[in-house]
Amino acid sequence: MKTFEFYKLENLIINKIYYQVFQKNNLLNIHSIENLKNPFYIKKKRYRLIRAFKIDNLSLFIKKYEKNLEEAESEWENLQLLWDMGFSTSIPIFFYKDSSIALIGTEEVSGKICLEIIKENSEKTQIVIEKIAEFLGNFHKKNLFHQDCYLNHFYWDDESKTLYILDVSRVIENPLFPLKYQIKDLSQLAFSFEVYLGKEAFFWWKFFWENYVKNYGLKNEKFLKVLVNIKKLLIRRRTIKKFLKGEEL
Template sequence: MDDSKIAVIDGDRLEVNRAFLPLLESNGLATFKALMSHPGHAVAKCAVKERNTVRLDLETESGEKSPFFLKRYAPPTVRDRLKAYLRLKRSTPGAWQEWHAMWTFLQVGLPGPVPIAWGQDGGSSLVLSEGVSHVMRLSEWADRNFGKGSHRNTQVIPAKHKIVKEVANIVGRMHSAGLHHQDLYLCHFLCGSKQDGLPLTLIDLQRVERHRRLPRRWQVKDLAQLHFSSAQYITRQDMGRFWKVYDSIYHTGRRKIPLRHSILRKSERIRRHTLKHRL
């Protein structure tokens, strides 16, 4: 993270991407309290009580409204602190982890949300990112065109091949950089506005971690999550396209066959867990 690009304001409660500081100031959102108390213009996601995401439509210099996403985190629970202690890790705010991951993605050239601001006060934290111009989540795109009950739109098959290769490219580069996502499901890829669904953007980076070299178990977990969420939409040929691109970026060598077996076993465990808990 380049500290020269970040402004620390509001009594150290808020860190802001300098390029967007005038925008926050002109919209009256240059304090932690203003962002934390903003009602939002639309609820984007509220899957768990520990955090919620709202969309803010902020007025830019041109007078037009642009979308931004504000994710707010409740203070860490005792369970969170205990988990961090048992893993010999410092308990860090989820907002900071996502803020740091956004900058890391930017640094290594991976397609993620543009970081705008993050802040913390009294255990609560928040992170603000620029809205991504997209048509829909990749899971929705796949279900619409290749899911059960769909008409299996043959006209989008060339687009599907491009998307499979681009997903492999993104994941391969992410793993090559020592990064793993931990929630690498299709729903966390956003399709672009072009007719073929590109470019893709990977979101929800709050659990991203980085290693000098990615441990095998994290590689397996990411790829198993991706397999589980895409298995009903892809063919054996699609798998071949994925692995050809992925292996060219993040070489698995002799481990290729055992790795794929591990991924399939882990994917099956995810499936059983999902059915058991009706997720």
């Protein structure tokens, strides 16, 4: 569990831990932040632009939204919620929002994307999948649901033995019908096993499921498994339709 404190400078909110770094580098206004030079990473994803910069010893990732500004606000709130509840995710550094744009700054997550570790089929594959099952079982027990629960949103830091979950803008807490969201998370994850792991998918999904059931304390395992499989088929069908239409997945 980790709680952060923030300074508010008009529309700009800055994590107190990083305030001195921002002050030292003249980054206490949104104009200076937007005009940072020499990013070491750039990616355009639908309606947001992601850039990363080295500032002293800090690797700062900035997401800029020009549409769906409420998604940026949800992500900012959920980053803090997850840390408050004992789940590791990106560290929130700053947030800015006005009528036309929103920006979120986070610190680079340590470790390696779990998907890469699993696809390498190394001796760490079993550990990582077991950790994802443990994480998701505990996540769901606390009535938290990710809603974008694919393998590429989990990171594993072998040095600290920490599992991180990213892209948390859709996380929902205490929904009215939790089973609906539990099925959604599990079917998304099952689909990503199928897509990325090929012939190994069945074996590793069975291993994941056994560990998830144990960590969650699941009683109606067979019933849930049937519903997850049905939902997975619907996700597959929808994904194929998007692909055939040339839409971004």
